[in-house]
Amino acid sequence: MKKIIYKITVLVLVAGGFASCDSELDQIPFDEFANESAYVSAADFENAIRGVYRNLTAASLYGGSDAGGMLDAPDILSDNVTFAQKGRGTRRTLHNWQYAPSTEPMNGFYQSSYEMIYRANLLIANAENFEGENKANVVAEAKALRAMAHFNLATYFAKIPTQSGDANGSLGVAYLTEPDPLVEPARETVGATYDKIVQDLLEARADINANNGEARFDTEDVNLLLSRVYLYMGQWQNAINAANQVSTAVAARSNVVGVWEDTNKDGVLFSIPFSDAPPLNFSIGVTWSQFSVNALVPEYVVSYQLYNLYEEDDIRKEAYTIQASNGSGSDRLEFNAIKKLFAKPGGAPGRVDIKIFRAAEARLNIAEAQFNLGNEGAARTALDAVRTKRYTTPPSGETGTALRDAIRLERRLEFAFEYQRFFDLKRWGLSIERGGFGDLADGSGTPSDAQSLSAGSFKFQLPIATSALDLNPNLVQNPGY
Numbered sequence: 001m002k003k004i005i006y007k008i009t010v011l012v013l014v015a016g017g018f019a020s021c022d023s024e025l026d027q028i029p030f031d032e033f034a035n036e037s038a039y040v041s042a043a044d045f046e047n048a049i050r051g052v053y054r055n056l057t058a059a060s061l062y063g064g065s066d067a068g069g070m071l072d073a074p075d076i077l078s079d080n081v082t083f084a085q086k087g088r089g090t091r092r093t094l095h096n097w098q099y100a101p102s103t104e105p106m107n108g109f110y111q112s113s114y115e116m117i118y119r120a121n122l123l124i125a126n127a128e129n130f131e132g133e134n135k136a137n138v139v140a141e142a143k144a145l146r147a148m149a150h151f152n153l154a155t156y157f158a159k160i161p162t163q164s165g166d167a168n169g170s171l172g173v174a175y176l177t178e179p180d181p182l183v184e185p186a187r188e189t190v191g192a193t194y195d196k197i198v199q200d201l202l203e204a205r206a207d208i209n210a211n212n213g214e215a216r217f218d219t220e221d222v223n224l225l226l227s228r229v230y231l232y233m234g235q236w237q238n239a240i241n242a243a244n245q246v247s248t249a250v251a252a253r254s255n256v257v258g259v260w261e262d263t264n265k266d267g268v269l270f271s272i273p274f275s276d277a278p279p280l281n282f283s284i285g286v287t288w289s290q291f292s293v294n295a296l297v298p299e300y301v302v303s304y305q306l307y308n309l310y311e312e313d314d315i316r317k318e319a320y321t322i323q324a325s326n327g328s329g330s331d332r333l334e335f336n337a338i339k340k341l342f343a344k345p346g347g348a349p350g351r352v353d354i355k356i357f358r359a360a361e362a363r364l365n366i367a368e369a370q371f372n373l374g375n376e377g378a379a380r381t382a383l384d385a386v387r388t389k390r391y392t393t394p395p396s397g398e399t400g401t402a403l404r405d406a407i408r409l410e411r412r413l414e415f416a417f418e419y420q421r422f423f424d425l426k427r428w429g430l431s432i433e434r435g436g437f438g439d440l441a442d443g444s445g446t447p448s449d450a451q452s453l454s455a456g457s458f459k460f461q462l463p464i465a466t467s468a469l470d471l472n473p474n475l476v477q478n479p480g481y
Contacts, residue, residue: 039126042134048123049138052145053215055116057272060108061152062354062419063282069109070152070419071354072287072300078421079432080412081300083448084439086326086333087290090299096450097459101481104465106156113149114176120146121179140208144217144225147200150175151229154193156462157478160427161194162234164456168194171476186474194233201226214273220246221270224357227365232427236369243369246362253389257319262344262353269357283350288338288417289324291349296324302336304437306416309409313392320416323441334441340417360386360414367407376403383407386414431455 038044057063062070075081076095083095099105120142127139150173154160159167172193174185188196205222212218223245230239251259251267258264265271274280290297302321310317324337343349367382376399383403387394387410398406411424425432432453438445453459458480469475 039123039130042132045123045127045130045132045134045138048119048126049141049216052116052119052123052142053272055112055119055149056356057280057282057354058108058112058115059282060112061116062272062284062356064284064287069106069112071284072417073106073109073156074419074422075417076300077432078425079434080303080306080416080421081288081338082303082434082437082439083446084298084301084335085446086297086439087299088297090287092449095300095448097453097457098450099459099463101463101466101469101477104467106462107465107467109156110153110465110468113153116149117146117176118179118181120149121177124177125179136207137209137212140204140206140222141212141217143200144204144208144222146177147197147204147229148225150193150200151197151225154190154197155232155423155426157464158187158190158193158461160232160423161190162232162427163429163460171478174475184472184474187476194229197229198226198233201229215271217270220248221357224269224359224362227362231365231369232423234372236372239369240366240373243362243365246359248359248362250360250363250386250389251358253315253392256315256390259355260319260340260352267359268355269359271356272354274351274353282354283348284341284352284354286350287341289342289349293322293324293337296326296335296337298324298326298335298337298439300338301439302338302416303434304336304443305435306412307336310413311391314390314413316390316413316416333445335439336441338417355418364407364411364414368411371404371407376400379403379407383410386410390414426460429455 039048055061060069064071072091073094076091077097081095083092093099093103094105123142124139124146127135153173158172159170161167168189168191170190172188172190175188175193175196176183176185201222204217205219205226208217208219208222210219223242227239227242227246230236230242246269248267248269255264255266259266259268262274272280274282288298288300290299307321310321320338320340322337322339322342324335326333326335341350341352344352363382363385367379370376370379370382380396380398380403383406384394384396387396390413395406408424408428412421415421434448434451436447436451437443438447458478461478463481464475464477469477
């Protein structure tokens, strides 16, 4: 059943979702309105929280590509990829920063995020009169997921606090904490939005289990997300403190390739496993390329600029990129294709686990925050915790601006094609410069149409879709549109 929720059109879904009593996310959610009988037993609330997690696998969030989402848009909007002429033209207007309210860029992401928030709020509201032993944990999970959804919305549709001096007082997002499907919320300021994200995460951290099993948040996941939020806020010591609560080690160099081929989970904090059965039979890797390595139809390829930043002894070059081709003879084209998410060994393209949080981020968050506090020795130590597990002969010893640049470079190399690049450039107040290279393996071929987005451009904040504005008179459009 369709209904207007938060004045955008989304499915109003009850608790539902992955209803088994183990930690697998393995059942399609119910599609009906919630009522009192849906929230009675501990099993009902376990069912409900799996329904919230189910949203993460939506095509417009982390489960694929629906005109951009968390899976691909942060790289498509940035300088990590080049538009491939051989592909289908997927998300070309997003890549070229040609979006406008009428084209509704990222509207699927916007809707899916608020659907996820609605589900979380429904669980939290119904838990008020529930006294089961799992109450504190599932409410904590719901608050963490609610915070994550609002944070993701804010990174696209609002300024990031460190982006500019006026960021905290500018338009944030509507922060919803009640399951009212007809509410017409106004946007908070950026400062208020981030304060509420932190509040939700701190409350979640206080009550969430240390280990909730596979595909569920636990203490370390909340701490990693909290560290990222604090980093975006410029609260350096808080970012360090939260990241220091992440004890999982950075993946060993020998395991990095296997992490992305799903043969090990070294250094992975939170992931959602692929299944051959619905609803977890997503094909996320095809967001970058179709078909096989020897008959590739790429949507986007590794930018030649980025490809050359990977040193030959950097294991990520093997783990994240792959030499691929299309055609034969004089028609043969060679590509630096994106291997991340592409396939398990011998498996079908795209059918891989979704990896959302990894331990390497905690160390890199600490490195950046320590540098900003003037603690260069501590910054290098945290940086080297990643570099020593990526290179056979890692760089080291930088100071001053060179150290800052080394930290930023490692973030780019570590999280390429992994939901972060656009936001890093945005929060650092930097322009996007794509370098003018083409889509073929040697840098020749056809470049992306648009090559530069100046620092401070209003297009770093995506527009609210016209349909959302029409449904909610209290929404205000971002400046410039």
